[in-house]
Amino acid sequence: MKITTYAQNLHDLNLIKDQGITEVILAHKNFARFGKLSTEEFISLSSRAHEFSLRVLFEWDILMTETTFQEVIQELPDLIKHVDVLRVQDPGALHWAIHHTDRPLQFIAENGNHNARALKEWIAHAPGRMERIILSIELSKAVIEEYVQTLTVPCELLGFGRILLFYTPRSLLSPLAPEKLIQNEEILALGESEESPHKGFPILENRHGTFMFHIKEFCLVEFSTELRDMGLQYFRVDLRWDKMEHLKILKSSIDNYKTEIFDTFKDEYAQDLMRGFYLVNKTDVLFPKLKNHRLQKREGHYLGEVMDAEKGSHLAISLKKDLRKSDKLKILHPKGKEFEVEIFSLRNLSLEDVDIVEAGSVALIQYMNGVWVKSQVFLA
Amino acid sequence: MSEQFVPEVLAPAGGLDKLKVAVLYGASAVYVGGQKFGLRTAADNFTLDELTEGVCFAHAHGSKVYVVLNSFLHDKDLSELPEFVAHLEAIKVDAVIVSDLGVVQTVRDLSTIPIHVSTQASTLNVEAAKLWKKMGATRIVLGREVSIKEAGIIKRQAGVEVELFIHGSMCMAYSGNCVISNFTQGRDSNRGGCAHSCRFEYSLDMGLDTEEKKKAFFMSSKDLEGLRVLPEFIKEEIDSLKIEGRMKSHLYAGTMSKVYSEALKYYAQNGNFLSDDLVSWEAELSKVSHRSYTKASLVEKADATSIFNERENSNENEWQMLGTVVEANAKAGIVIEVRNAFNQGDLLEIVPFLGPAILINANEIVDLLMRPLTRTKPTTLVRLPYREGVLAQHLIRQKVH
Numbered sequence: 001m002k003i004t005t006y007a008q009n010l011h012d013l014n015l016i017k018d019q020g021i022t023e024v025i026l027a028h029k030n031f032a033r034f035g036k037l038s039t040e041e042f043i044s045l046s047s048r049a050h051e052f053s054l055r056v057l058f059e060w061d062i063l064m065t066e067t068t069f070q071e072v073i074q075e076l077p078d079l080i081k082h083v084d085v086l087r088v089q090d091p092g093a094l095h096w097a098i099h100h101t102d103r104p105l106q107f108i109a110e111n112g113n114h115n116a117r118a119l120k121e122w123i124a125h126a127p128g129r130m131e132r133i134i135l136s137i138e139l140s141k142a143v144i145e146e147y148v149q150t151l152t153v154p155c156e157l158l159g160f161g162r163i164l165l166f167y168t169p170r171s172l173l174s175p176l177a178p179e180k181l182i183q184n185e186e187i188l189a190l191g192e193s194e195e196s197p198h199k200g201f202p203i204l205e206n207r208h209g210t211f212m213f214h215i216k217e218f219c220l221v222e223f224s225t226e227l228r229d230m231g232l233q234y235f236r237v238d239l240r241w242d243k244m245e246h247l248k249i250l251k252s253s254i255d256n257y258k259t260e261i262f263d264t265f266k267d268e269y270a271q272d273l274m275r276g277f278y279l280v281n282k283t284d285v286l287f288p289k290l291k292n293h294r295l296q297k298r299e300g301h302y303l304g305e306v307m308d309a310e311k312g313s314h315l316a317i318s319l320k321k322d323l324r325k326s327d328k329l330k331i332l333h334p335k336g337k338e339f340e341v342e343i344f345s346l347r348n349l350s351l352e353d354v355d356i357v358e359a360g361s362v363a364l365i366q367y368m369n370g371v372w373v374k375s376q377v378f379l380a
Numbered sequence: 381m382s383e384q385f386v387p388e389v390l391a392p393a394g395g396l397d398k399l400k401v402a403v404l405y406g407a408s409a410v411y412v413g414g415q416k417f418g419l420r421t422a423a424d425n426f427t428l429d430e431l432t433e434g435v436c437f438a439h440a441h442g443s444k445v446y447v448v449l450n451s452f453l454h455d456k457d458l459s460e461l462p463e464f465v466a467h468l469e470a471i472k473v474d475a476v477i478v479s480d481l482g483v484v485q486t487v488r489d490l491s492t493i494p495i496h497v498s499t500q501a502s503t504l505n506v507e508a509a510k511l512w513k514k515m516g517a518t519r520i521v522l523g524r525e526v527s528i529k530e531a532g533i534i535k536r537q538a539g540v541e542v543e544l545f546i547h548g549s550m551c552m553a554y555s556g557n558c559v560i561s562n563f564t565q566g567r568d569s570n571r572g573g574c575a576h577s578c579r580f581e582y583s584l585d586m587g588l589d590t591e592e593k594k595k596a597f598f599m600s601s602k603d604l605e606g607l608r609v610l611p612e613f614i615k616e617e618i619d620s621l622k623i624e625g626r627m628k629s630h631l632y633a634g635t636m637s638k639v640y641s642e643a644l645k646y647y648a649q650n651g652n653f654l655s656d657d658l659v660s661w662e663a664e665l666s667k668v669s670h671r672s673y674t675k676a677s678l679v680e681k682a683d684a685t686s687i688f689n690e691r692e693n694s695n696e697n698e699w700q701m702l703g704t705v706v707e708a709n710a711k712a713g714i715v716i717e718v719r720n721a722f723n724q725g726d727l728l729e730i731v732p733f734l735g736p737a738i739l740i741n742a743n744e745i746v747d748l749l750m751r752p753l754t755r756t757k758p759t760t761l762v763r764l765p766y767r768e769g770v771l772a773q774h775l776i777r778q779k780v781h
Contacts, residue, residue: 066506066534092505115453138562169554283571
């Protein structure tokens, strides 16, 4: 399992080289969400990376409307010749790169793409060119293992770094920031809400919009042996918001995990760490509770709903099917109690006694004690 | 003279009743969700029987039905999809709305149902549209960050139908790119569990010692409203104008369908809008509960004015829905299913499917048994004297503030 990581300057690059890492991700400020490198800096750093025999991965992960897309691709020909691989997230960038470059491609499938079928289709879309898929950190280990073993290209997973929660192109901090911050390339803030128990969400605004991160950082270093054994090929370390010097201890822990050493590192690390959904993803278990179960029983013999109930007089039922005087009904009270009813009085809304009331109309039958409005009615 | 291009008005329908309302009030298409695979877990949604009935009803009135399958499905969800797709094909839905490539391929394998790529996929540019078209999509629901002009370029250069939101609540994030609920509340926002954390008030510490923490609803977006730029949609030949809001009320579904379809019909007939008409349609839109309106990115990139820096529901709406006409004829009178109570003597507005509201003074209210009432109760049926022009399914509203 190889480590991949970012360099933002020559210092980072030296640390990466010293750790024996073989590739580096470079983020240009016009193409990458958190890129800081100007074209000149990018070319210079890329050149040094190549001197260090590092493979240079060009991160193009912004999402782009057509206007932005046309602006940024003007710069690409000058940059592409300095990189070995393109990493893209916007499907438009993927399509453009397939047709306008000859570089190998890596697809960032971190948003959605939680099924093998989708991932296989992305790979098939760039036959012979797709060299890596970057998987979502929302996947559990069982799913990661399956994908790593069945996909036809190597997989990469964030193993250490910030968790991006939110990405908008709108500038959300600058309207609130004092003048002296607005001039900066980036505006930073920590956010908390009384409606959430979590305090201190890092928020960043830059030229590409506004981003919010989790208060804890993502860490799978404890599981590095397991990930290696299951066949994961690339483990990404993102230290862009912390000290790049941590790379040394992270690299040694990933290569040869020792609990005591890493526990000490965790204790001293500036942020709390979490493993997210690595062990299990249960983010759909609450859904049944969000559903109104009463509303889910409208199949089969469902006749309609009680719209009006007058004690001693009538139940008015909106009908989805024809109702005949000979029909027998089952009525389900909103609180779950069931009633069986034999109709002996059937009237229409003009209060005429009838033998049938058609679907789409309202029928009045005799009142039944205990039945309320919103009770569901079924043909027995 | 060539025939005027008229876009489709695509309205939300959170349940069968709302589908009927939207169709009767003029929506040329509706989008609906089944019990699974959509993003509105808490909406009524449609049972299989209701989907069948809804498609029959819509088709009988010349409207189309699109079914959302726009969750980011996990493998186990995907395994449950084939049976549902087979049902959708059998009942002849007009398209499915999909955000995940695995779902696209599953639908393609199993059916000939046209595929619309959901806004959840955040398709923003020509190249992305070309890619989805190659994957089998017939229409792209573009991201809400795309301007009308860009949408026109995408349509022409990618050679695919495009759909753009014209009205409703907006995600502040690029759709499909927000996982706040997933990581803070254990609810997958991209499978229907969004907890609307973007609508919370946040205290922001910008790291300045002298600065107090700023309190702001900084991640909350105003609602989109594109009525005044309707001519731009027409000029760029945007195929479908989408109204957000499957969780919203019957009055919302009806009013939006009516206003936008009337405005489009007027433009098709006259080639322009009169300012008086625009004012009147805007007045109609304002009678439905909403946040402050913005054009967001429809014309220019959304700026600071698009942020809704207020607590949710801080402004009570001036208008309230009172109920729905269940039946109207000389014998039965106007039978109303009451949602919110009203009093004898109140002035009610009955919203017809076409044309201006019908004003009725509720001087004579009786219950189903013809006994006089001075005040109605919610969840009851009451009668008013019959009035020509009032039809079943008409919505009734009242000014309350």
